[in-house]
Amino acid sequence: xxETNLYTVSIYTENNIGLLNRISAIFQxxxxxxxxxxxxxxxxxxxxxWTIVVKLSEERMKKVIGQIEKQVEVIKAYYxxxxxxxxxxxCLFKIKSHLLFDEPQIQNIIKESxxxxxTVNRDFFVIEKSGRKEELxxxxxxxxxxxxxxxxxxxxxAVTKDxxxxxxxxxxxxx
Amino acid sequence: xxxxxxxxxxxxxxTTTMRISGSEAIIRCLIAxxxxxxxxxxxxxxxPVYDELYKFRDQIHHVLTRHEQGATHAAQGYARISGKVGxxxxxxxxxxxxxxxxxxxxxxxSTPMVCITGQVASHLLGSDAFQExxxxxxxxxxxxxxxxxxxxxxxxxxIAKAFYLARSGRPGPVLIDITKDAQFEEFDFSxxxxxxxxxxxxxxxxxxxxxxxxxxxxxxxxxxFIVWGQGVILxxxxxxxxxxxxxxxxxxxxxxxxxxxxxxxxxxxxxxxxMHGNYAPNVLTNDCDVLIAxxxxxxxxxxxxxxxxxxxxKIIHFEIDPSEIDKNVKTDVxxxxxxxxxxxxxxxxxxxxxxxxxxxxxxxxxxxxxxxVIKDDLYPTKEGLTMGEVLKEINIQTKGxxxxxxxxxxxxxxxxxxxxxxxxxxNITSGGLGTMGFALPAAIGAxxxxxxxxxxxxxxxxxxxxxIQELGTIxxxxxxxKIVVLNNEFLGMVRQxxxxxFEKRYASTEMTNPDFVAIAKGYYIDAQKVTKREDLKKAVxxxxxxxxxxxxxxxxxxxxxxxxxxxxxxxxxxxxxx
Numbered sequence: 001x002x003e004t005n006l007y008t009v010s011i012y013t014e015n016n017i018g019l020l021n022r023i024s025a026i027f028q029x030x031x032x033x034x035x036x037x038x039x040x041x042x043x044x045x046x047x048x049x050w051t052i053v054v055k056l057s058e059e060r061m062k063k064v065i066g067q068i069e070k071q072v073e074v075i076k077a078y079y080x081x082x083x084x085x086x087x088x089x090x091c092l093f094k095i096k097s098h099l100l101f102d103e104p105q106i107q108n109i110i111k112e113s114x115x116x117x118x119t120v121n122r123d124f125f126v127i128e129k130s131g132r133k134e135e136l137x138x139x140x141x142x143x144x145x146x147x148x149x150x151x152x153x154x155x156x157x158a159v160t161k162d163x164x165x166x167x168x169x170x171x172x173x174x175x
Numbered sequence: 176x177x178x179x180x181x182x183x184x185x186x187x188x189x190t191t192t193m194r195i196s197g198s199e200a201i202i203r204c205l206i207a208x209x210x211x212x213x214x215x216x217x218x219x220x221x222x223p224v225y226d227e228l229y230k231f232r233d234q235i236h237h238v239l240t241r242h243e244q245g246a247t248h249a250a251q252g253y254a255r256i257s258g259k260v261g262x263x264x265x266x267x268x269x270x271x272x273x274x275x276x277x278x279x280x281x282x283x284x285s286t287p288m289v290c291i292t293g294q295v296a297s298h299l300l301g302s303d304a305f306q307e308x309x310x311x312x313x314x315x316x317x318x319x320x321x322x323x324x325x326x327x328x329x330x331x332x333x334i335a336k337a338f339y340l341a342r343s344g345r346p347g348p349v350l351i352d353i354t355k356d357a358q359f360e361e362f363d364f365s366x367x368x369x370x371x372x373x374x375x376x377x378x379x380x381x382x383x384x385x386x387x388x389x390x391x392x393x394x395x396x397x398x399x400f401i402v403w404g405q406g407v408i409l410x411x412x413x414x415x416x417x418x419x420x421x422x423x424x425x426x427x428x429x430x431x432x433x434x435x436x437x438x439x440x441x442x443x444x445x446x447x448x449x450m451h452g453n454y455a456p457n458v459l460t461n462d463c464d465v466l467i468a469x470x471x472x473x474x475x476x477x478x479x480x481x482x483x484x485x486x487x488x489k490i491i492h493f494e495i496d497p498s499e500i501d502k503n504v505k506t507d508v509x510x511x512x513x514x515x516x517x518x519x520x521x522x523x524x525x526x527x528x529x530x531x532x533x534x535x536x537x538x539x540x541x542x543x544x545x546x547x548v549i550k551d552d553l554y555p556t557k558e559g560l561t562m563g564e565v566l567k568e569i570n571i572q573t574k575g576x577x578x579x580x581x582x583x584x585x586x587x588x589x590x591x592x593x594x595x596x597x598x599x600x601x602n603i604t605s606g607g608l609g610t611m612g613f614a615l616p617a618a619i620g621a622x623x624x625x626x627x628x629x630x631x632x633x634x635x636x637x638x639x640x641x642x643i644q645e646l647g648t649i650x651x652x653x654x655x656x657k658i659v660v661l662n663n664e665f666l667g668m669v670r671q672x673x674x675x676x677f678e679k680r681y682a683s684t685e686m687t688n689p690d691f692v693a694i695a696k697g698y699y700i701d702a703q704k705v706t707k708r709e710d711l712k713k714a715v716x717x718x719x720x721x722x723x724x725x726x727x728x729x730x731x732x733x734x735x736x737x738x739x740x741x742x743x744x745x746x747x748x749x750x751x752x753x
Contacts, residue, residue, distance in 0.1 A: 066498030075374040
């Protein structure tokens with residue numbers, strides 16, 4: 001029962017200042033570390049969608065979802081297992097330009113990993129890679145041998161395989 | 176001159192569009208929401224609002240408390256006795272942070288309250304300006320909702336939403352922070368009450384199939400047991416609850432905040448559950464076959480050790496807040512919705528029953544508790560006065576019609592155990608947060624909200640000194656509350672734990688107290704002290720007969736303990752009688 005899993009939490013909310021505090025406090029209060037968090041517009045006008053990745057037991061996950069949904073400006077919150085979602089993360093590598101010529105291996109790595117060169121100038125070039133966390137981590141390992149000037153990775157974004165009936169729910173609220 | 180004034184006032188109460196300042200709009204919004212009294216403390220960032228309060232002083236009564244915490248507790252007392260939204264107002268910075276304890280108390284006890292704070296001008300936000308504090312950030316975890324207003328035009332909509340959210344569904348505190356420039360700014364004002372918020376579903380619809388499933392379990396139960404909480408009071412479902420209890424013949428107990436929803440004398444009212452509750456309902460929690468929880472949240476002080484809480488029973492939970500379902504205790508049937516509605520649906524489905532044998536078990540265990548605990552509490556033969564006999568005297572002289580406002584600690588447990596109630600909304604206490612200092616200001620709010628009722632505050636010598644300055648408010652406002660301090664010269668509950676679990680190491684629990692009677696008299700409040708049993712009756716009579724406020728100090732035995740008691744981590748059925 002207390003086995004922990006990685007869950008992707010999707011939260012549909014009003015787009016209001018202060019909601020980040022309110023939602024993150026729910027995790028913080030229970031000493032739950034947020035693995036990643038992303039907030040963006042959703043498929044519905046004026047509705048934000050949050051994608052939060054956390055590791056905990058399903059029993060706790062359910063209770064946390066209850067606490068999130070209880071917030072006045074939260075429309076609906078769901079949690080999903082890895083199998084139930086299609087998800088991606090994205091990352092950027094900044095690397096010294098001379099390495100592109102001194103270490104030809106780098107070009108192969110970029111090609112094989114399906115990464116994309118975003119920009120090149122005299123001093124540095126930037127590689128972008130989207131994919132699953134493991135793919136991003138692999139690329140990071142391969143490139144760190146040559147030295148990375150800067151690295152950053154985004155939070156997870158995800159869509160579910162099942163339909164999300166948020167629009168219908170919002171209509172129902174209004175009647 | 177007078178005519179012009181009257182004209183102005185009439186004009187000010189209309190709700191058609193008019194060009195006014197943000198601060199005037201705030202007052203007009205409060206009046207439109209039916210606010211007649213509010214509690215607060217002025218300061219720089221809220222001065223424009225106070226200026227309007229002065230102009231509107233014949234329509235809305237502002238009570239100057241002696242500390243902002245007192246304002247929140249007074250607003251809570253006002254709300255708890257009436258069901259109306261309590262309002263507290265304070266300036267920015269320390270004024271705002273002083274509200275936090277009361278807000279947290281209102282959040283955990285589901286009390287409808289709106290707090291309004293002034294904030295530095297919007298161009299200064301984030302600059303560490305004088306008396307600037309991030310009160311939105313600070314109050315977020317302890318409010319149902321909060322919002323900062325930096326433009327006057329936002330005031331009507333946000334205040335309307337604040338009142339709607341505070342009182343609807345499961346009630347709670349809402350904080351509105353208003354920058355000083357928004358208070359000065361003029362705009363075209365009109366007011367419309369909030370009727371709903373898109374993302375918010377205050378009362379989930381009761382599913383009749385759930386009600387039927389509950390009825391099926393209750394009808395087939397041999398040993399059903401009801402535990403009700405404050406949800407019954409908040410939903411005004413007292414009559415419906417009594418009808419259910421009587422029809423199905425179910426012994427029923429209450430949580431501390433559920434007290435008074437059913438009269439104490441009702442034959443099926445079997446007392447309080449929880450750490451210092453009654454013996455029978457705690458022990459028989461682990462004997463019943465169906466436990467019906469109504470508007471309560473299985474707090475740890477109620478359940479004791481969860482792993483051995485009513486594991487033999489089927490659990491039915493009537494609850495308005497979906498996040499409470501299965502939070503602490505797993506349910507077999509949950510019925511979402513407003514208790515008044517769901518109990519109304521349940522009643523016709525119940526089969527009449529009396530459960531005489533089962534009820535007898537409660538009576539038998541009560542007899543044991545009476546012999547071992549209650550008799551000595553209420554009819555002591557030893558020298559020292561007990562807290563229990565003071566409560567008994569108050570019961571007799573008020574005929575159970577008083578509202579009892581208690582603080583936190585031993586006296587609170589004694590007050591809740593022994594106060595006799597005939598009327599709902601009569602037990603006002605800080606349940607969830609356990610806020611010492613709650614009672615004195617809460618009693619002010621309760622009395623002002625229900626002036627026709629006797630309001631008796633029962634306070635320990637520790638908690639009394641946390642908000643003792645509110646005697647100033649009582650004196651200035653001439654609030655005829657009756658204040659009873661049960662003085663044992665100890666922080667009694669902590670001392671009891673030190674005695675039982677820390678080998679009597681009384682670390683920082685002994686109190687060297689001032690002359691409480693002299694302090695009360697310093698505020699021109701009639702006062703006396705009782706140290707002997709034979710003087711108690713007369714002193715309580717004098718207190719109750721007094722037209723104005725009255726202070727009564729009773730010196731009680733120094734090392735009295737509250738029993739029964741479920742030690743932390745023990746099961747409800749392992750409740751100790753000594």
